Amino acid sequence: MMTTKLHRETNALADAFAAGKLSRRSFVSGLLGLGLSAPAISALVAEIDPAAAAGMGLKGNVRFLVGPWSPNEVDVQKKIGEGFAALNPDVTFEFKLYDWETAGQEINTSAASGAHDIYMTTESSYPDYEAGTGFVDLTSRMDDPSFAAEKAKYLYMDRTLGFGPKIMGLPISFHVESALFVNMDMVNAAGYDEGFADSWDTFKDCLAKMTKPGEVYGIALGVQPYGEWYQVLRAAGGSFLTADLSAPNVNKPDVIDATARMASLFSDKIAAPLGTYNYDDGPGAFAAGKLAILSIDLAATTVVELPLPFNWKLIPNPPQAAGRMNFNDITYYMINSQSDNQDLMWEVVKWWTNGKNDAYWADNSGTYPARTDAPENGYGTNAAPQLAEALPAYKKYAVGLETFAGWADVEGLANAEVQKCFSGDESAEEAIANVEKIVQQETGL
């Protein structure tokens, strides 16, 4: 029965491809979706369209160095590679994961020694690569008229171009660094509905009502060392540097107030004490009902065991509707300038970031696709429904990082400094003054 169904669907795809109703890429993607192996697909394509199967005569081995977005990162990468290999049987792939903690050093060392061809990096590191020579400037390829239609489909291209004249990578996703995972059953039990987070007062009152000392905390903040406070800073009208990058823009009354508000959640004991949960056990505590709200990045949706035994949803952080803003950063693929076969690498990067594969990768990585055509290419079929549902909100309030080299260093140090205010070791005024000092020290201003 299953075999007959598979046969019928394969034939339907083959007929559509032979009739020119389906592109070669869609045909291959469709066959992969049916579970056919790369050699089988390759044979099918060759039978129907020998010219297409011959492709561009690409051959070689492509070595990837990528970050682990989900526990299945390598499998997801291999799946995308299978599609490319089905069209180009002489191309093989290798995938190696780096550690997020040491990503910069691993990428730099590898790029300098020519150990890999294609690298995944995030926007926070992008300015440093933009300033260097280790990766290929893709500007001329991106500006090629034959690529214009595809280029128009990448999101936030103005941001990518904002780091300088060169284009070092093609975007594959944008990622929200701090979101609120909300147990809606608990919110409802506390007498609130979805609007509980529209004002600080209702938000805090709801947290207080959900907190049961020794059993459940209303919220866990500070479980990850990045992203969280930066959103508070931006939502309060601040930034690390002014728009012209000439002076610090941190020490403002609204920023101090917003930081003090966050700190009050700890002093009022409705936030889990710092150190209670970290990135690894926070999602588990949320799933176990120990936390009503968890502040963490969206990739946590690949860590937490779904489906959860309660209704939940994702909302932007910080919670207030007024001035709401969330920080997202783009993930890119870059090409090592030492790689021999640059044409092959370009074709591979294009394949990896096309609408279909972008949708597939983002769908399995707890993040959002960086292509306008990803939704119609299947984004949301595998990701948590809550993630796909929250996409419009996160796009609506999105801000990117500031375009100066060393932004990530400042952000990490600032996040740690603000935690001293949460722990009561410093006042909000002291913490913010110190963050401004960090900005000055790290940028040399």
Place this chain on the structure above:
Amino acid sequence: MEAQPRRMRLSPEDHARLRRKARLRREFSGLMFIGPMFVFFVVFLVLPVFGTIWWSTRFGSLYSGTRFVGLRNFTRLPDLVGAPQAIKNTLVFAGASVPLILAGALAIALLLARLERGGAVYRFLVYFPVLVPGVVAGLIWLFLTNSDFGLFNDVLALFGFKPVTWLGVDTALGVLIALDVWRNVGYWAMFFVAAIIGLPQELYQAAKLDGASAVSRFRFLTLPLLRRIIFFAVVVSTIWAFQVFDTAIVLTRGGPAGATTTVIYRVWQYVFGSNNKVGFAAAISLVMIVAILALTLLQMRLLRSRRGGD
């Protein structure tokens, strides 16, 4: 008349030459033995120290080149946000862990040295944590200290106590110290056991005959006789304590709120977590080397004067 074999007589010059030759052979053998170690010492310690001095005057990164900035990396150190906290954490860690480790090790060694049966088993059990790599030890303690299902809180719950946030701001450094004691106490205990077993028993027998109590024998015999090994242990364990890093990164990543950020952790942050900060990390490292050297010299001076200047 039977010919008498002539006794070979060597001139004083020949004696001197042969003595010199024998000495050279002996010295050459010695050099051959220590040669490989010396090469490693130079390549992996002396040269990196000189490299650190060079890097400390540079701005840039390992892969994209650097430029000379003189002493700017050093002059920036006093103003560094978080530096006092990192120094304080390091000093508190060393100040607490070294006495606890050595006192614990000595106590365990005294007990182990008295065992007549099953000593090997107990020695293995005491030494076992030493065999656990720092990263693995950190992971083990991560599970032990988990707020919701960790062993420590389970035990507290058995006795009706509330759960504790073991890796919280006020407690994380204490947990790090406890982990360090757990890992290292067995190592020094083995040193002390070996030393105690080798102590001259006639001194103890004489002391007993003179009516010396167990405490007096420990105070006036054991401690003075162990002074050299204790001195060695104090110096080495202090140096190790200043270098604490692996367990801190696994257990707490320097947090929360910088509560377990140590000097070496900051060095790691600047080398691996930042861009263009290798020079800065090298400057901190150099200051650390000088500080450890100064502290070691101070310890040597203090301990030497206590034992009568020998």
